[in-house]
Amino acid sequence: MSNNLAKVKELRELTGAGIQDCKTALSENNFDIEKSIEYLRKKGISKAAKKSSRDAAEGLTVIAINNAKACILEINSETDFVAKNNEFINFCSEISKIALTNNFNLETLLNAKINNDLIKDKLVNLIAKIGENIKIRRLAYLENSKGVIANYIHNQQSENMGKIGVLISIDCENKNKTVLDFSRKVCMHIAAMSPMSLSEKDLSVSFVNKEKEILKEELKNQGKKNDMIDKILVGKLKKVISDNTLMGQKWIHNQDITVEQAVVDFGKEIKQNLVIRSFIKYKVGEGIEVKKTDFNEEVKSLAGA
Incomplete structure (x- = not known):
């Protein structure tokens, strides 16, 4: 082809x-x-x-969590086969726990030690042993002493590891199982709907402006007059914003209400004031462009054709 x-x-x-x-x-x-x-x-x-x-890269998202703090990492491999390898899984687990305990960034994490060995050296040894490139791509933390940190793993490969990982921080007055269960539902929503930000004020201005430009061009090509375009644009842009913000999205567990309304309703039900502070979602390979090779051309080049 x-x-x-x-x-x-x-x-x-x-x-x-x-x-x-x-x-x-x-x-x-x-x-x-x-x-x-x-x-x-x-x-x-x-x-x-x-x-x-x-999203062509493989590997795992890994979460380590305690009561008030959590860490999420993405560790990539070349194939899904390696992502299921026990040595790779054990390495991911060790790294996540060390990162959580020490609050490392990527650079300091690689220069930290496991059993007197630098992590970057252990990584090199694992690459040599497994025969694939392995990379600790990114990590982030959430901390909340005034509420709960909840998490969710989609397509779970092992405990706290899978293809999609989500963390959320929610302020509440009483940390209990009911609040944790609801928080996990919000995490599931995030995994399914991939909001770009928490609310409109957090949404990228460049994203909004670009969408506005595209919508305007689309309406022009439909033959709409300029005065009508401005009116229609308001509604269309409002939908773009709600579709891409967590609080504005339709709640996957009840499509008649938004996530914002679901939080308010649940707070009234348990007589608590809940506030979603922040969230993080990692999807394995997200944003990584992997070079595609033509199998026939590769065979020809190897054969010297």
Whole structure:
């Protein structure tokens, strides 16, 4: 399959647009996938809400947690097979516990020690033994002494490890199982709906402006007049914001209300004032672009053809 044909196929899978529309979009945008998606959206052909990302890397998200603090890491491998390897899993578990205890950043973590061995040296040894590149990609922490820290792992591979990891910090007056269970439900919502921020004030200004530009172009291409465009744009932009903020999203456990309303209702039910302070979601491979190779071309190059 030629590179251009492969890109047509990829764009079609990402947008649901027809083959000819995909060909035109790619041709007009120098075969750049992201620009082609924007082009199709402006033409009203693609309804994709967000820019594409190619989540091809493997590995695990790992969570370590105590009562008031939690740490989440993403540790990548080249294949899912290695992500199921016991040595890899044990390494991930050790690293998460050390990070939680010491509040390391990536650099200081790699220079910390496990049983008198530097972590970066243990990483090199593990790579040599398993035969795949392994990378500690990112880590983050949440801390809350005035409430609860809850977590959720989706596609769990081992205890506190899987393909998607979520942490949430919620202020409350009484830490109990009921609050923890609700907090975990919010984590499940985040794993499913991938909000970009907690609320509108936390949402990236550049993201909002870009969406506004795309929506405006789409309405122009539909033949709408300028005075109508401004009115329609208000409603459409409001939906974009609610769809991408946790508090504005429809609650997956009850689509008739928003997450914000679900928090308020639950607080009234248990007679507590709950406040979601922050959340972190890691998905394995998110945002990593892995180079695709054509199998036939690779065989030819190896054979010297």
